[in-house]
Amino acid sequence: MRFDHAGVATENAxxxxxxxxxxxxxxxxxxxxLGDLKVMFMSLENGYFELLEPTxxxxxxxxxxxxxxxIHHVALETEDIDAALETAENVGVERIDEEPRDGAWGHDxxxxxxxxxxxxxxxxxxx
Amino acid sequence: MRFDHAGVATENAxxxxxxxxxxxxxxxxxxxxLGDLKVMFMSLENGYFELLEPTxxxxxxxxxxxxxxxIHHVALETEDIDAALETAENVGVERIDEEPRDGAWGHDxxxxxxxxxxxxxxxxxxx
Numbered sequence: 001m002r003f004d005h006a007g008v009a010t011e012n013a014x015x016x017x018x019x020x021x022x023x024x025x026x027x028x029x030x031x032x033x034l035g036d037l038k039v040m041f042m043s044l045e046n047g048y049f050e051l052l053e054p055t056x057x058x059x060x061x062x063x064x065x066x067x068x069x070x071i072h073h074v075a076l077e078t079e080d081i082d083a084a085l086e087t088a089e090n091v092g093v094e095r096i097d098e099e100p101r102d103g104a105w106g107h108d109x110x111x112x113x114x115x116x117x118x119x120x121x122x123x124x125x126x127x
Numbered sequence: 128m129r130f131d132h133a134g135v136a137t138e139n140a141x142x143x144x145x146x147x148x149x150x151x152x153x154x155x156x157x158x159x160x161l162g163d164l165k166v167m168f169m170s171l172e173n174g175y176f177e178l179l180e181p182t183x184x185x186x187x188x189x190x191x192x193x194x195x196x197x198i199h200h201v202a203l204e205t206e207d208i209d210a211a212l213e214t215a216e217n218v219g220v221e222r223i224d225e226e227p228r229d230g231a232w233g234h235d236x237x238x239x240x241x242x243x244x245x246x247x248x249x250x251x252x253x254x
Contacts, residue, residue: 001151001152001153001171001172002171002172002173003130003133003171003172003173003174006130006133006198006201006247008245008246008247009246010245010246016244016245019218019220019243019244019245020244022214022218023214023215023218023220023239023244024128024203025128026128044128044129044130044203045128045129045130046129046130046173046174047130047173047174051245067194068246069245069246069247070241070245070246070247070248071133071198071200071201071246071247071248073198074133074198076151076171087149087150088150091146091149091150093146093150112150114197116146117143117146117147117150118135118137118143118146118178118196118197119135119136119137119195119196119197119198120133120135120196120197120198121197121198122151
């Protein structure tokens with residue numbers, strides 16, 4: 001599997017995007033609204049930061065309230081998300097999403113439960 | 128800059144390594160002791176997970192106590208860590224390490240202060 005992105009919970013995606021541009025040479029690769037969530041993908045040479053700014057209650061807003069801003073998840077790209085989820089099931093890993101669903105950038109995504117992966121919230125992504 | 132690795136604080140690096148092997152097809156790329164810290168690099172196609180298991184008090188042990196296991200930092204590879212640190216200084220980003228120091232795998236590393244980077248603990252790495 002390939003590293004796809006590190007998801008970052010933030011109260012101000014645009015301001016953090018400017019900082020990452022200045023600091024890391026990132027560029028804005030993609031922006032969208034996922035419901036009430038403002039999403040900005042900042043390019044690295046081999047992946048992205050995904051900045052996530054909530055504008056209403058939800059999982060990211062709850063994360064910010066409980067943990068403050070910072071790394072929320074790591075996304076791994078797989079060529080076959082169904083097979084990846086089947087492997088997860090076979091090795092006894094709890095899944096938040098039993099089936100792939102529509103995620104940012106029109107990709108199929110599915111999250112694993114962090115209790116099964118050492119506290120790391122992992123997202124599978126199929127482009 | 129390139130994604131290099133996601134650093135993961137864990138109470139049991141070996142057990143988490145087996146899980147990541149089963150689940151993501153990772154392989155153990157490198158293991159070492161950094162003082163009292165057991166370090167295991169698990170390969171992805173374009174980077175690594177760095178599993179960090181403390182066996183004595185220190186920053187990772189403190190992190191585990193305060194936050195529980197999970198993603199501790201994101202490391203970005205740069206070809207010129209001195210230039211990267213100078214850029215950080217120029218854009219007003221606080222650095223934990225003012226100068227590069229020896230890190231895991233014999234690489235030069237330097238950490239930025241997460242208060243300056245949206246709560247994300249970022250490590251610069253020069254191979």
